[in-house]
Amino acid sequence: xxxxxxxxxxxxxxxxxxxxxxxxxxxxxxxxxxxxxxxxxxxxxxxxxxxxxxxxxxxxxxxxxxxxxxxxxxxxxxxxxxxxxxxxxxxxxxxxxxxxxxxxxxxxxxxxxxxxxxxxxxxxxxxxxxxxxxxxxxxxxxxxxxxxxxxxxxxxxxxxxxxxxxxxxxxxxxxxxxxxxxxxxxxxxxxxxxxxxxxxxxxxxxxxxxxxxxxxxxxxxxxxxxxxxxxxxxxxxxxxxxxxxxxxxxxxxxxxxxxxxxxxxxxxxxxxxxxxxxxxxxxxxxxxxxxxxxxxxxxxxxxxxxxxxxxxxxxxxxxxxxxxxxxxxxxxxxxxxxxxxxxxxxxxxxxxxxxxxxxxxxxxxxxxxxxxxxxxxxxxxxxxxxxxxxxxxxxxxxxxxxxxxxxxxxxxxxxxxxxxxxxxxxxxxxxxxxxxxxxxxxxxxxxxxxxxxxxxxxxxxxxxxxxxxxxxxxxxxxxxxxxxxxxxxxxxxxxxxxxxxxxxxxxxxxxxxxxxxxxxxxxxxxxxxxxxxxxxxxxxxxxxxxxxxxxxxxxxxxxxxxxxxxxxxxxxxxxxxxxxxxxxxxxxxxxxxx
Numbered sequence: 001x002x003x004x005x006x007x008x009x010x011x012x013x014x015x016x017x018x019x020x021x022x023x024x025x026x027x028x029x030x031x032x033x034x035x036x037x038x039x040x041x042x043x044x045x046x047x048x049x050x051x052x053x054x055x056x057x058x059x060x061x062x063x064x065x066x067x068x069x070x071x072x073x074x075x076x077x078x079x080x081x082x083x084x085x086x087x088x089x090x091x092x093x094x095x096x097x098x099x100x101x102x103x104x105x106x107x108x109x110x111x112x113x114x115x116x117x118x119x120x121x122x123x124x125x126x127x128x129x130x131x132x133x134x135x136x137x138x139x140x141x142x143x144x145x146x147x148x149x150x151x152x153x154x155x156x157x158x159x160x161x162x163x164x165x166x167x168x169x170x171x172x173x174x175x176x177x178x179x180x181x182x183x184x185x186x187x188x189x190x191x192x193x194x195x196x197x198x199x200x201x202x203x204x205x206x207x208x209x210x211x212x213x214x215x216x217x218x219x220x221x222x223x224x225x226x227x228x229x230x231x232x233x234x235x236x237x238x239x240x241x242x243x244x245x246x247x248x249x250x251x252x253x254x255x256x257x258x259x260x261x262x263x264x265x266x267x268x269x270x271x272x273x274x275x276x277x278x279x280x281x282x283x284x285x286x287x288x289x290x291x292x293x294x295x296x297x298x299x300x301x302x303x304x305x306x307x308x309x310x311x312x313x314x315x316x317x318x319x320x321x322x323x324x325x326x327x328x329x330x331x332x333x334x335x336x337x338x339x340x341x342x343x344x345x346x347x348x349x350x351x352x353x354x355x356x357x358x359x360x361x362x363x364x365x366x367x368x369x370x371x372x373x374x375x376x377x378x379x380x381x382x383x384x385x386x387x388x389x390x391x392x393x394x395x396x397x398x399x400x401x402x403x404x405x406x407x408x409x410x411x412x413x414x415x416x417x418x419x420x421x422x423x424x425x426x427x428x429x430x431x432x433x434x435x436x437x438x439x440x441x442x443x444x445x446x447x448x449x450x451x452x453x454x455x456x457x458x459x460x461x462x463x464x465x466x467x468x469x470x471x472x473x474x475x476x477x478x479x480x481x482x483x484x485x486x487x488x489x490x491x492x493x494x495x496x497x498x499x500x501x502x503x504x505x506x507x508x509x510x511x512x513x514x515x516x517x518x519x520x521x522x523x524x525x526x527x528x529x530x531x532x533x534x535x536x537x538x539x540x541x542x543x544x545x546x547x548x549x550x551x552x553x554x555x556x557x558x559x560x561x562x563x564x565x566x567x568x569x570x571x572x573x574x575x576x577x578x579x580x581x582x583x584x585x586x587x588x589x590x591x592x593x594x
Contacts, residue, residue, distance in 0.1 A: 005067050006031050007143045007171050013062030026197040028190055035172045037182045040192035042409030042437045046175045047077055050147050073141030077148050079132035083121025090120050091135045100138055107134045110160050126152030146174035150181055151434055154317040155460050177438055179204050179463040277453045279425040281308050282343035289338035298324050300479035311455040313465045316475030322458045326428050349424030353431045356415045360404040371421040388417055409435045425453035433461040462488050470527045485527045534589045541582050548575050
């Protein structure tokens with residue numbers, strides 16, 4: 001076979017489950033040295049496609065052609081191991097490679113797996129996924145196929161993996177929802193959509209731009225087809241049944257035109273905004289909380305006062321206590337000392353890593369309706385259970401599917417809908433981006449940007465954090481927590497400018513200077529976003545007060561007509577409500593300080 005033959009060539013591939021067609025007559029190839037990212041909505045067949053490519057699942061028709069003699073390594077989304085074998089044995093799948101033991105130790109150390117003799121059965125699911133990743137990297141296949149490689153990795157590991165995969169002439173095909181990772185590692189994007197494959201020769205940013213062009217062009221094509229369809233439909237109705245050769249050709253063209261005209265672009269046109277969530281000025285105060293497990297310190301005498309409408313991100317390496325912190329806040333795990341003083345109006349909505357156990361025989365719509373029939377959005381607007389599901393891309397047909405038919409990503413999406421249907425005013429989301437497709441992540445980002453309550457997010461998804469939070473708690477281990485007023489990218493830029501700490505000043509030293517790094521006894525400073533909001537509020541309040549004085553003067557003048565009097569009398573109480581709302585927020589921000 002010629003040297004320039006692609007590593008993988010897929011021709012006319014079709015796969016269906018009963019009447020459900022996942023993809024039909026798709027074609028793509030992966031050349032030597034290419035880094036290819038595969039993107040698709042949950043439930044459209046990404047993992048199925050990878051399983052087909054690696055021979056673990058069959059297909060209906062088509063051809064899958066690999067270059068002769070290349071070695072393919074596959075990272076599964078949920079790998080399985082013999083619970084009795086050691087970490088080191090699992091890394092080599094019993095193939096034996098003594099000369100690679102040093103490399104194995106290096107890679108496992110980067111992935112924070114240190115005990116190479118530990119039985120696999122004693123490792124968590126996340127640790128087993130990291131061993132599986134180490135396995136595929138150590139054995140150095142010619143062609144890497146990776147299903148969600150960044151799941152269960154902390155930020156430090158993700159950044160190491162970015163560098164590792166970017167070096168050399170590796171050939172990659174991967175499914176990932178980590179958009180920073182896609183942008184930095186992949187040079188070709190494949191999008192599986194509407195049963196077919198679209199190829200974009202560029203990184204994720206390029207894909208976003210070209211995908212929008214494709215959608216706009218498709219919309220224009222459908223609009224043109226609809227206009228022409230109306231004309232042709234009239235012709236079809238007028239023509240007699242016995243048609244000549246040219247008429248029959250035009251008739252066949254009509255049915256093709258009808259097919260195009262009836263297509264729809266499933267794109268959301270509105271953002272979901274709720275104005276009916278109320279939360280008081282007191283949120284929660286973390287009063288000198290300490291927590292440790294054996295000799296592992298999670299928090300030490302930690303203080304924090306959470307502000308109204310704050311959107312906080314929590315970041316840090318695995319095992320530093322991020323999830324433990326939010327479980328203490330929610331009352332699931334007790335602190336060793338100190339307490340959380342939580343406001344009376346706070347109603348938590350908790351999206352956990354563990355997820356929710358569903359009744360497999362229930363329908364999707366019934367799962368959500370069991371919580372509530374609708375959510376009150378305020379202003380006389382309601383959001384039904386079906387509308388919430390549709391907002392998060394469950395079609396009306398999918399809403400009546402049974403839970404057992406859902407993919408892993410669709411189950412996570414359904415779990416998210418059950419949390420939101422409770423209409424909380426304080427969302428606590430622990431790794432919400434795991435297993436969610438990129439389109440769902442964009443919808444969730446919009447929802448959180450518009451959410452009128454409080455938010456805490458624990459996540460390793462840098463792109464998601466930048467879009468949704470304006471403040472960070474950085475868990476550094478050994479009970480040390482840094483308070484940073486900004487998003488993740490701003491924090492990384494700031495960190496890069498800081499001098500490296502010497503061994504005498506490393507965090508975890510039990511000195512007065514070190515305690516300052518995780519004690520937050522004073523109120524935090526305003527973020528840049530809050531400063532801008534404060535300035536805008538000041539101007540808005542001045543304008544509203546001026547309008548109020550003008551109306552009051554006019555009402556006292558005795559010169560207004562009946563219509564003017566009525567209009568201004570209606571406007572005055574509206575003005576007072578707006579002033580009260582903006583003044584309250586202005587006071588909250590002024591208490592934070594510049």
